[in-house]
Amino acid sequence: MIQNVSHLLRTRRFVPLFVTQFLGAFNDNLFRTAMVMLVIYGIYKSEAQEAAFSALAGGLFILPFFLLSALSGQLADAIDKTRIIRAVKTAEIGIMVFGAAGLLLLNVPLMLVALTAMGVHSTFFGPIKYAILPQHLENDEVLGGTGLVEAGTYIAILGGTILGGLLVVQDPDGRYHAEYAAAAVLLVAVAGRVAGHFVPPAPPSTEDSGTENDPDLPRPGLDWHILRASIRLVKATMHVPRLFVAIMAISFFWAMGAVLAAQFPPLVKNVFGGDQSVATLFLAIFSVGVATGSLIINRLLNGQVSARFAPVSALLMGLCVLALYLFSRTWTPFPELAGIKTFLAEPSGWPVVASLFGVATFGGMFVVPLYAYLTTTVPKSETARTVAANNIVNSGAMVGATVILFCLVQLGVSVQETLLLVAAGTVVSAFLGRKLHQACVAAGCP
Incomplete structure (x- = not known):
């Protein structure tokens, strides 16, 4: 994959994005990492509070995607994507x-x-990072470009996670501070x-639309009613x-990922007895694993958009989650x-660490081709x-x-x-991955 699309890292049509x-x-x-470390290690002292906070923080970050994605998608298709960026x-x-x-x-x-x-x-940036690729790249570059974006994203997650953990410091009195993290988030935003x-520029595509659109004006029919637009968009x-x-396959994968991500800091602190550096290590290993999986699957598929490796990737991910569960059961926490x-x-x-790396690597191998499939099997205008x-x-x-995780924690589920729930869920992901591959083959995909 690097040999095929590394040239993109030298072009303006890809590098700024x-x-x-x-x-x-x-x-x-x-x-997020600085906030979670500060709250879990420096503010809250209760295992139930910490697990509930992690679940709540994850839910609040995701909620806008549910409420506003229909509007963001309409805007991204209606006006120049660069203006939105x-x-x-x-x-x-x-x-x-x-x-x-x-x-x-x-x-x-x-x-x-x-x-x-x-x-x-x-939410408003999300549709653009994938939708703009088929507009700026050639057809045989889209899968590789998607892989580079995914790999770069998870390397960024790795760097942000490590730095967020390091910039929350403990003073000699045992209190935690985040002044450096506060300065860093402002500098990176700028x-x-x-x-x-x-x-x-990435003006609205007129491919298959049948009309010419002024790139500065929304398309007719732009629906600002959030609920109605969401229902209409999903149904369409x-x-x-x-x-x-x-x-459905991508959604089920990220539902399991949300549970894992929310539980990492409480798992490290209250099960493995690790400090914030170990929690940062867990999050970093997960990021490296997904980036590795993104690169491996692009190499295996050789530029083709295919879901043929999805079922086995999901099942191997489940085995690694099960291994992580078994290790956690036999672990003796430090004093x-x-x-x-x-x-x-x-x-x-x-x-x-190896089990966690396996979870992330096989997860990356499962989900990356699915995103490429979404962006290459519909007209560029959609x-x-x-x-x-x-x-x-x-x-x-x-x-x-x-929400389910929050309720389970309140009911006393450890x-x-x-982790067992996530391991069981990978079987459903494998089933969905197989169904997608069958549908892809029926449609003439590799």
């Missing part, structure tokens, strides 16, 4: 002013408001706005069988919170709306998963037991 997306993902995770990156600077204030003041509600606003920011300025997309299966060196010195330390419909269903599944 790649950098803008990279910095956005970096800042999302820098802020510049608007949302300008908004990010204002949002991070509130986020930085929350970190400085140790104000949990203010941090959650900023997190929700970042969810709104990402850098993202600068990068967004260089993205080439999901009636196509192959898109229905693809979106006090331990750092990375102490954690990895345990006989099961490296096997735990790609943003298709991705937006996918985001609505994805976010609904993720919000539902976090963090470890939720």
